[in-house]
């Protein structure tokens with residue numbers, strides 16, 4: 231017998247996870263294994279798809295493709311009963327005991343909602359560089375710094391973060407240049423001083439084109455026809471946080487737009503949880519997976535406490551006692567033969 235949170239309306243799911251990327255899938259595995267009625271709604275744009283070889287995920291000594299990780303995660307979640315819908319949730323509202331989610335295709339209802347909608351890294355405004363994404367153009371020093379050891383690296387951007395990326399990259403390569411793509415730098419004096427002190431060159435011209443073959447970058451070509459040979463680009467234009475649903479429900483966000491959560495991934499709104507890159511996490515797959523699992527554990531705990539408070543566990547137990555064998559049969563001990 232499987233227990234479901236007590237509901238009058240069978241169309242209300244126990245849990246909906248919006249976002250079937252790394253955090254959402256990890257949560258779905260935990261929720262499925264806790265025998266929750268869980269639906270994952272996903273619009274299919276996980277950032278993990280962009281990474282051909284993930285090298286820093288525990289357990290894959292030779293790396294694993296981001297797409298493969300998602301596919302396996304999906305199969306694993308289905309194995310434990312999670313169901314999936316391909317849809318994009320456009321808006322959400324809260325009722326007394328459940329949420330109503332309106333998607334492009336359908337409307338959904340759930341007692342608990344986990345937002346695992348991720349972020350979007352803004353690509354640089356340079357023509358023809360999109361196909362190099364994940365191959366020779368990156369966003370994340372922690373994911374990709376190791377791969378570019380000893381190579382020629384350009385950091386594109388104008389902010390303090392750009393300068394800090396360039397400084398951080400010195401651990402991996404001596405050949406680091408900052409390129410502002412013709413924009414006025416907005417880094418502060420301290421960061422300007424560091425650029426000078428660490429002798430990191432700054433190319434200030436507009437980038438006209440990126441010379442690349444088979445997704446491998448070869449040079450940055452400037453408006454003046456000058457060019458510099460480089461192997462890899464890191465870009466620091468910032469991120470868009472997919473926080474709209476949490477915002478609509480009144481959840482607290484930080485100044486960057488990340489959804490504020492406690493250590494169990496509960497937001498400031500009751501019954502609403504968030505996990506992965508849309509929270510103030512370090513945006514790494516293994517961290518997103520851990521956060522998804524933590525959110526699922528919190529949801530399970532909250533359901534459990536609710537079932538004690540509402541006595542639904544008691545009612546379930548009564549049904550069990552009526553319908554099922556609840557005590558293992560005890561076999562009689564075999565009579566011992568007496569020795570003659």
Ligand SMILES: Cc1cc2nc3c(=O)[nH]c(=O)nc-3n(C[C@H](O)[C@H](O)[C@H](O)COP(=O)(O)OP(=O)(O)OC[C@H]3O[C@@H](n4cnc5c(N)ncnc54)[C@H](O)[C@@H]3O)c2cc1C
Pocket residue numbers: 248249250251252253254271272273274275276277278279280281283284285286317318319320346347348349351363364368369370373374472505506507508513514515516518
């Ligand atoms: C080029 C690149 C390389 C990377 N390489 C690495 C690496 O090597 N190692 C590493 O640890 N990390 C890497 N990352 C980061 C990694 O991809 C993220 O940390 C991880 O995907 C975050 O998981 P998430 O679940 O928070 O978000 P995502 O995996 O991005 O999933 C979010 C999901 O939510 C869905 N969604 C959003 N809004 C809605 C909505 N309204 N309705 C329905 N669905 C919605 C999206 O379609 C998406 O599927 C890389 C990222 C990029 C871009």
